[in-house]
Amino acid sequence: MHELRIDERRFRRDFNELAEIGSTGDGGVHRPSLSAEHLEARRWFRERIERDGLEFRTDGAGNHSAVLSAAQPAAPTLLMGSHLDSVLHGGRFDGALGVVAAYEALRTVRDAGLELPVHIEAIDFTDEEGTLVGLLGSLAVAGAITREGLASPRGGREELEQGMCRAGITDESIIAAARATESLAGFLELHIEQGPRLVDGGIDIGIVSAIVGMTSIDLVFVGREDHAGTTPMGARRDAGLAAATFITEATARVRREFADCVVNFGRVELAPGAYNIVPGRAELGMEFRAPSEERMSELEASLLELARAIGPRHEVQVNVRPLGGIAATPCADVCRAAFAEACGTLGLSHTALLSGAGHDTMALAHVCPAGMIFVPSTGGSHSPREHAEWPACVNGANALLHAALRMAR
Ligand code: HGY
Ligand code: MN
Ligand code: MN
Numbered sequence: 001m002h003e004l005r006i007d008e009r010r011f012r013r014d015f016n017e018l019a020e021i022g023s024t025g026d027g028g029v030h031r032p033s034l035s036a037e038h039l040e041a042r043r044w045f046r047e048r049i050e051r052d053g054l055e056f057r058t059d060g061a062g063n064h065s066a067v068l069s070a071a072q073p074a075a076p077t078l079l080m081g082s083h084l085d086s087v088l089h090g091g092r093f094d095g096a097l098g099v100v101a102a103y104e105a106l107r108t109v110r111d112a113g114l115e116l117p118v119h120i121e122a123i124d125f126t127d128e129e130g131t132l133v134g135l136l137g138s139l140a141v142a143g144a145i146t147r148e149g150l151a152s153p154r155g156g157r158e159e160l161e162q163g164m165c166r167a168g169i170t171d172e173s174i175i176a177a178a179r180a181t182e183s184l185a186g187f188l189e190l191h192i193e194q195g196p197r198l199v200d201g202g203i204d205i206g207i208v209s210a211i212v213g214m215t216s217i218d219l220v221f222v223g224r225e226d227h228a229g230t231t232p233m234g235a236r237r238d239a240g241l242a243a244a245t246f247i248t249e250a251t252a253r254v255r256r257e258f259a260d261c262v263v264n265f266g267r268v269e270l271a272p273g274a275y276n277i278v279p280g281r282a283e284l285g286m287e288f289r290a291p292s293e294e295r296m297s298e299l300e301a302s303l304l305e306l307a308r309a310i311g312p313r314h315e316v317q318v319n320v321r322p323l324g325g326i327a328a329t330p331c332a333d334v335c336r337a338a339f340a341e342a343c344g345t346l347g348l349s350h351t352a353l354l355s356g357a358g359h360d361t362m363a364l365a366h367v368c369p370a371g372m373i374f375v376p377s378t379g380g381s382h383s384p385r386e387h388a389e390w391p392a393c394v395n396g397a398n399a400l401l402h403a404a405l406r407m408a409r
Helices: 008-019 036-051 096-111 136-141 147-151 157-167 171-175 197-201 239-257 293-313 333-346 360-364 390-408
Strands: 055-058 064-068 077-082 119-124 184-192 205-211 213-222 262-271 281-290 317-326 350-355 370-375
Touching: 008 036, 008 096, 008 390, 036 055, 036 064, 036 096, 036 119, 036 157, 064 096, 077 096, 077 360, 077 390, 096 119, 096 184, 096 390, 136 171, 136 360, 147 157, 147 171, 184 333, 184 360, 184 390, 197 205, 197 350, 205 333, 205 360, 205 390, 213 239, 213 293, 239 262, 239 281, 239 293, 281 293, 293 317, 333 350, 333 370, 333 390, 350 370, 360 370, 370 390
Parallel strands: 077 119, 077 184, 184 370, 205 350
Antiparallel strands: 055 064, 064 119, 205 370, 213 281, 213 317, 262 281
């Protein structure tokens, strides 16, 4: 089996076909979770699976899968995959490469006529990117979705309901998508690195050691609307200024005191939003990440202490709306070893990397051995500039294939 390789032509054909769905014309895609474009990508996946004569499955969370069943119906399932949803105007590799590679590895096993003691399943998880909830499909499979989490998702409850309606899923069906731990043999994911380390190091594969934890909090600054012309600058309770001060000082504090963490303000909304009214209300969508739970707690305490100190300086009230998150997650040693052996078989160089991006692997790690690899990418990520050289993608798919064969045994 050491000589087994994926079908490169078929792999590239499918990846390129998929990249046309929701294409933004500049190399990127716009396929927010459960949007029309994302659902079109899922239709493409289902048609591809059925055309290839493989079994298609979908669950109450809308996850879409190809399944290659083992001879034993009671056998556990080895899951491989990632996500077909994208961020707003994102790149065509983030998530999609991992789904197409997982599906190509499954077809390679099928074409080789290998009889494995596990079912193999290639899966597209719903809403990995958190346009609606965040890791929705993978947390649902892991049985970690709660009604509370669905009641106040970071993308807004109304947006979630609209997406669920388009996809034909409900709160109940999402929660019912949980799988029994003993039914899962493991989870493997291939993803672009979305950063510079592998390219800078000239290394073929990054074997992920752990994935940072992520927390989202909305901060609402409440001041007072006033006339922008007649109100003296020193007499204003300017919510916009308080929010801007917090963004500046919080970012400086993280760079100074939390070099192993990050903070981001991806959403700023000022109200009433007129040129001639001092903003009485400012909403900040804040997300921060840390490599451990201890650092996450320290970072959260420091950021909230700063917000509460800035409010009175501007005579502005600060309301905190926690939106949840996910804990920093180590990858399973058995998966890391399987990927290292696969790289050995393939003659690929590899190194251990911490992931600064969140991934479905962190959800599955709750219920089975989960691990992932990165392939080198350039242009950052979460933008159309994201890029990976095709030979690197083929290396990743072959490493995924051989790691799966090891995990299957
Ligand atoms: O945001 C992330 O880290 C991931 O791309 N969802
Ligand atoms: Mn991703
Ligand atoms: Mn992403």
